Amino acid sequence: MPAQPRILLLDDDQDFLDLYREMLSQHLPSAPEVRSVNSGSRALALLDSEPFNLLVVELNLPKMDGLQVLTLARRKHPHLRLVVLTAIRDEQFRTRAYALGVDQYWIKPETDQEMGLFMESIEALVSRESQAGFRGVQSKSLVDIIQLECLSQSSCTLKITNGQTEGKIYIQSGEVVDAELPGTEGESSFQRILSWKNGSFETLPPDPSRVRTIFTSYQGLLLNTAQAIDEAASQEEQPASVAPGAAPNAVNQTSRIAGLLAEVSQSDGIEFILALGPKTSQTQDFWGLDNPKPVTEFTRETLENFRALGDRLQVGELQQIIGTGPQHKVGVAPCGQSELCVGFPPAVTREEMRDSFKHLLTKWAS
């Protein structure tokens, strides 16, 4: 990415484009190079051919609308910053835009003060180079954030979100006192949260009433966690030893993931679990299924179809599918690079199933 930030403006109003191109290029301290286009297809073509840091999009466009442009831009250029700048005051479009992964949603400024705020936010976005990490504080890992909070003797609650899974780390006067994930708490939850490779977080007010379950110092906690992650990584690198001629089911049972599946299924009254890798040919892991092939086909087809439908309707990421039938209840969800299909007995209530499914997704994500 070039040192001078590059911004692409997309709007069908030429007067607007001229005005904002001039304002952004001449009044921002980072002096970005600003290009403008008046159609979604031209914007996408330009993004394909030249590097940009930021795309500013009006939603209400003829032919290809702004949501379509955002969908394609997010998929093809995951590191591109996206900002909506529109005249549409509609809660639903705001929700859908954020669901598609935009960084900010702005109503076109009408006063000098609003314009000033908009310019400041754009400057903040383009003046930092995009880096991997937890969104909320740029260029900082979760370990950095915890160290910062503990060193400054802060009291706060860190809420960390990874996909659908939400975890919390409670810090009191510079000490980690508890951590929480759906169904678990304490040090194991802390380690699971820290093993997440990406996500987003926000700082919430402290919870002084939180009962302390973690008594290790934060340095000790971070060391233990780093050690656990290293051990897990080294185990993954070692090839699984499988007896020649073993049945496919036996092969799966020997894998580390199959062990996890068995562990989870025992505790949550789950009938079966099927985990699929990102590639069609990738080895499956399953538990509780005699013949995983038809369930594999159902899982792949259903997720693929509804992902395509989500793109078409511009409603953001597919989170999960819950199926209810006379003999089974089924949960299907993408989870990181995997796809999971989990079967529950029909007697399980909807709430129990939702909690159990969420718990499983949390374990899987960790």
Add this chain to the structure above:
Amino acid sequence: MGLLSRFFKPAETALVHLPSGSFTLDRDGEVMTCTLPQSFPEEHLKAIGQHVLTSFRSAKRAQLPLTELSIQYSALKLLARELGSGAIIFLMPQSLNKEPNGKLKKHP
């Protein structure tokens, strides 16, 4: 020209507002009844219906017969119930400020 172009700016847009409502489908995926506004494209209805019916059939082939499917997106929830060999499908747009049950979210 600037003034004229403001008045005669093309008004058509592809931006579609997601409505709340329901529709029913027959076994072939044809829309039978619909409470959604006409502004919501019929192609979208057919696409939703087709994927729902396909999933019900695919589940049956996998020995997992289902009578209800709840599909959760970040900004939309679809609820589909099997009706004979067709289906009734509910569209429920989701809001950042509302819980799935329609209540306003509490912010700390």
